[in-house]
Amino acid sequence: MDITKRIEIDDVVIRFSGDSGDGMQLTGTLFADTAALLGDGVSTFPDYPAEIRAPQGTVSGVSGFQVHIGSGIICTPGDYCDVLIAMNPAALRANAKWAKKGATIIVDADEFNEKTVQRAGFATLNPFEELGLQDNNIIMAPITSLTKESLKDSGLDNKAIVRSKNMFALGICYFIYDHPFEFTFKYFKNKFKKKPELIEPNKKVLVDGYNYAANTHAHANTYKVISKKKDKGTYRSISGNQATAWGLIAAAEKANLPLFCGSYPITPATNILEELAIHKNLNVKTLQVEDEIAGICTAIGAAFAGNFAVTTTSGPGLSLKSEALGLAVMTELPLVVVDVQRGGPSTGLPTKTEQSDLSQALYGRNGECPVVVIAASSPSDCFHYAFQSGKIAMEHMTPVILLTDGFIANGSEPWKIPSMKDYPAISPPIVPEGDADYKPYKRDALRLARRWALPETKGLEHRIGGLEKDFISGEASHDPVNHQKMVDIRAAKVALVQDFIPNQEIIGETGGDLLVVGWGGTFGHLFSAVDYLQKEGKKISLAHFNYINPLPKNTDEIFKNFKTIIVCELNLGQFADYLRTKFYNVRFEQYNKVQGLPFTVIELKEKFEQLLK
Amino acid sequence: MEYNQQDFKSSMEIKWCPGCGDYAVYAAVQRALPVVAKELNYTKERFAFVSGIGCSSRFPYYVNCYGFHGIHGRASAISTGVKVANPHLSVWQITGDGDALAIGGNHFIHAIRRNIDINILLFNNQIYGLTKGQYSPTSKLGMITKTSPYGTVEHPFNPGELIIGARGTFFARSLDVEIKLSTEIMVEAAKHDGTSVMEMLVNCVIFNDKAHGYISDRENREDRTIVLHHGQPMIFGKNRDRGLVLDKDNMKLKVVELGKNGITENDILVHNAENQDTGIHMMLAGMKMPEMPVALGIIRKVNDKTYDDNVRDQLEEVKAKAKVHCVDDLLNSGATWEVE
Numbered sequence: 001m002d003i004t005k006r007i008e009i010d011d012v013v014i015r016f017s018g019d020s021g022d023g024m025q026l027t028g029t030l031f032a033d034t035a036a037l038l039g040d041g042v043s044t045f046p047d048y049p050a051e052i053r054a055p056q057g058t059v060s061g062v063s064g065f066q067v068h069i070g071s072g073i074i075c076t077p078g079d080y081c082d083v084l085i086a087m088n089p090a091a092l093r094a095n096a097k098w099a100k101k102g103a104t105i106i107v108d109a110d111e112f113n114e115k116t117v118q119r120a121g122f123a124t125l126n127p128f129e130e131l132g133l134q135d136n137n138i139i140m141a142p143i144t145s146l147t148k149e150s151l152k153d154s155g156l157d158n159k160a161i162v163r164s165k166n167m168f169a170l171g172i173c174y175f176i177y178d179h180p181f182e183f184t185f186k187y188f189k190n191k192f193k194k195k196p197e198l199i200e201p202n203k204k205v206l207v208d209g210y211n212y213a214a215n216t217h218a219h220a221n222t223y224k225v226i227s228k229k230k231d232k233g234t235y236r237s238i239s240g241n242q243a244t245a246w247g248l249i250a251a252a253e254k255a256n257l258p259l260f261c262g263s264y265p266i267t268p269a270t271n272i273l274e275e276l277a278i279h280k281n282l283n284v285k286t287l288q289v290e291d292e293i294a295g296i297c298t299a300i301g302a303a304f305a306g307n308f309a310v311t312t313t314s315g316p317g318l319s320l321k322s323e324a325l326g327l328a329v330m331t332e333l334p335l336v337v338v339d340v341q342r343g344g345p346s347t348g349l350p351t352k353t354e355q356s357d358l359s360q361a362l363y364g365r366n367g368e369c370p371v372v373v374i375a376a377s378s379p380s381d382c383f384h385y386a387f388q389s390g391k392i393a394m395e396h397m398t399p400v401i402l403l404t405d406g407f408i409a410n411g412s413e414p415w416k417i418p419s420m421k422d423y424p425a426i427s428p429p430i431v432p433e434g435d436a437d438y439k440p441y442k443r444d445a446l447r448l449a450r451r452w453a454l455p456e457t458k459g460l461e462h463r464i465g466g467l468e469k470d471f472i473s474g475e476a477s478h479d480p481v482n483h484q485k486m487v488d489i490r491a492a493k494v495a496l497v498q499d500f501i502p503n504q505e506i507i508g509e510t511g512g513d514l515l516v517v518g519w520g521g522t523f524g525h526l527f528s529a530v531d532y533l534q535k536e537g538k539k540i541s542l543a544h545f546n547y548i549n550p551l552p553k554n555t556d557e558i559f560k561n562f563k564t565i566i567v568c569e570l571n572l573g574q575f576a577d578y579l580r581t582k583f584y585n586v587r588f589e590q591y592n593k594v595q596g597l598p599f600t601v602i603e604l605k606e607k608f609e610q611l612l613k
Numbered sequence: 614m615e616y617n618q619q620d621f622k623s624s625m626e627i628k629w630c631p632g633c634g635d636y637a638v639y640a641a642v643q644r645a646l647p648v649v650a651k652e653l654n655y656t657k658e659r660f661a662f663v664s665g666i667g668c669s670s671r672f673p674y675y676v677n678c679y680g681f682h683g684i685h686g687r688a689s690a691i692s693t694g695v696k697v698a699n700p701h702l703s704v705w706q707i708t709g710d711g712d713a714l715a716i717g718g719n720h721f722i723h724a725i726r727r728n729i730d731i732n733i734l735l736f737n738n739q740i741y742g743l744t745k746g747q748y749s750p751t752s753k754l755g756m757i758t759k760t761s762p763y764g765t766v767e768h769p770f771n772p773g774e775l776i777i778g779a780r781g782t783f784f785a786r787s788l789d790v791e792i793k794l795s796t797e798i799m800v801e802a803a804k805h806d807g808t809s810v811m812e813m814l815v816n817c818v819i820f821n822d823k824a825h826g827y828i829s830d831r832e833n834r835e836d837r838t839i840v841l842h843h844g845q846p847m848i849f850g851k852n853r854d855r856g857l858v859l860d861k862d863n864m865k866l867k868v869v870e871l872g873k874n875g876i877t878e879n880d881i882l883v884h885n886a887e888n889q890d891t892g893i894h895m896m897l898a899g900m901k902m903p904e905m906p907v908a909l910g911i912i913r914k915v916n917d918k919t920y921d922d923n924v925r926d927q928l929e930e931v932k933a934k935a936k937v938h939c940v941d942d943l944l945n946s947g948a949t950w951e952v953e
Contacts (some may be wrong), residue, residue, distance in 0.1 A: 318843040
């Protein structure tokens, strides 16, 4: 099979890389946004170091941004790139492994000299040969010096001039992929509102980069992705963390309650807190508190007082919140805990992605302590699942853990903007004043949810806390039989959420040779691999889970009609183990990867093809 | 609103040991709440009691208003959430020397730093009672407990120094047996906008009996404590014949006797609880027996903007300027494009 040829027609993957101060994230974002405006499918993935500014010119300081654009459904940022932009030898060295065979390599020739090549850790003075790239199409563009030349009359100082060299590189890419300038010009106008003297120079460098590529025939061909018709509507680009924040705000709006977020900065979850902090106008209160524990405890206090309360974190923070999660389970208050998973254990790989917090989310607490666990599977569906987490938390009076991961949190994609009128109402069981019947732990039959009596409501004064509760009155109780009843009913309440979630969908036939099972942020890669093999006529289907605890009602049904079932996840098999506890007579094969990286479509296809033989 | 003490008593059976100092603080709270409700025109449902873990933290169960019994050390964080979520509530935090100063030390100092408008009753019996007798962060150096059979080897916190060091805006101290003084302090704490910390020196009759015996002893109490009143000279003693002056050579507080060496009332320091500067308040809070009397009453009470007010004001300010008024606006803000 010849992927390269197919991709050249339908889609292209470009990887921008440079020093972490070179503006590669912005360059990639501008390229992606322009493509999205043209109607292309787009998926992006930033790959940045944990250090903010590691020493210049060293491999540890290299920051990358991969963009995948195409005419069809694009749901991964692509495994390997067709074009690699490397602003210095270190970027080349760090990213060469992501270049496809025969990929075009664009480098800043001015940055390649004896000193920089050595600094990047090359053994010889020919980095291209050393990396085995000598037969690739290498474009040695003198980006720095041409940028300087371009802006010599701009009145900007040398530092500011050199800083805009990323726009020269972007201009080259705009030529190769026939991108218009308008969107980027508009961006400059907005971005430099307060420094208008930077608008024209940036425009000029972008255009000069474009012209340089055109005049030098830098690339044998130019490409255009011909967009297929998409659904009619208004679109925008959105990242997972942004979508999560917005989904939480949407849930608060539908419940007609203020949103309260108690949180502590932690990579890669921090920008959910940052995003929420911007939107105070939508009745959002954000508290950056003293630690992770205070994050969840302020949220629990706020839930008691009647706000829609959330706390946002990543793996190590979830560990710190465990005890308080138990308190939320005991007090049966609505609470959403967002865990943007990263590589673990301990500090692990803070900027890399993983799915290894699943067991912690399911089990990581003292006592019998069930919570609802939901996982989002793409940047844009973080909105939907954050909303659903809020709805379930408030209507079922339970904590919900929403799992996303570094990959979908930082990745972005075009999103057809929904209308809030199409979203369901959220009706938390708030007790009205004057309800003479109110007992803190009396429940409704449908959901087994207790009701929510908000402080300041006359006549509903009551006390709750972490001690075991009496079945009805909610007063502290050490009665053995009561404890058993309470443990049972807390479990039953979470299990009953099953009646309120959709059935598990299967992509493809409901029976066949191979069922691929995944959950959360691996959807794009699993889907792409399965889709490819389905088109080849293979009897392969995909069941990708978003509702983890409880599982959808029909889950055992879907496992019945496949010869082989393989559970693919970015951990050592936590979801597979979980499924084995529920469906002990089903055989689950596993495909696992724990490298801090997403799957590649290629490796998945290879694995599936083996199983299909 | 008019209430009596009975209105604030819940039906729960109180489970503290007979003779526990917590009963006296409970009595003071029952007296203070009707006064607070009346003076501030609060209805009963506006009161919320939040606690952590420890003997004193059972308190919310015994008060007939909204109550939340939290987990160990987290009362300050939980009360912060309650207050910010609904600033209209009168939030009372019940905590102990272990809950607030050991496991919850971080939340405690940050609540104070933020000046969130909550009233914190810090029950200090210098021992872990609920776990049956281990030393706490306020146990005296050398104290023999179950976990320090040969005596502790660590210095205790003086809570007042910690609170004033964090620039707390209200710090008062009382003794369990001084129910009237405790009641007055609680009413003032409720009226104060900001974090009000009231250190209640309580006895643990089982594990640390006479914890504060040296100063609570009826015979010598007036000689060994000084009750501070804003605007009043710092005079104390059974015969009101001793007072505090500033020894300018050492920049330290010193006890003098009125009438001796020509000392008159005019030489005695006048208490200014409202002084923004923490220096003298720190010295007063730090006074230790037997050289100095232990300071009771309101040691510090200064005005500053509260955290919950700031949160609310910022919210209003941002709302007034905002162009985005609902989620639909938000979703359609920024760069969007149409697909026809």
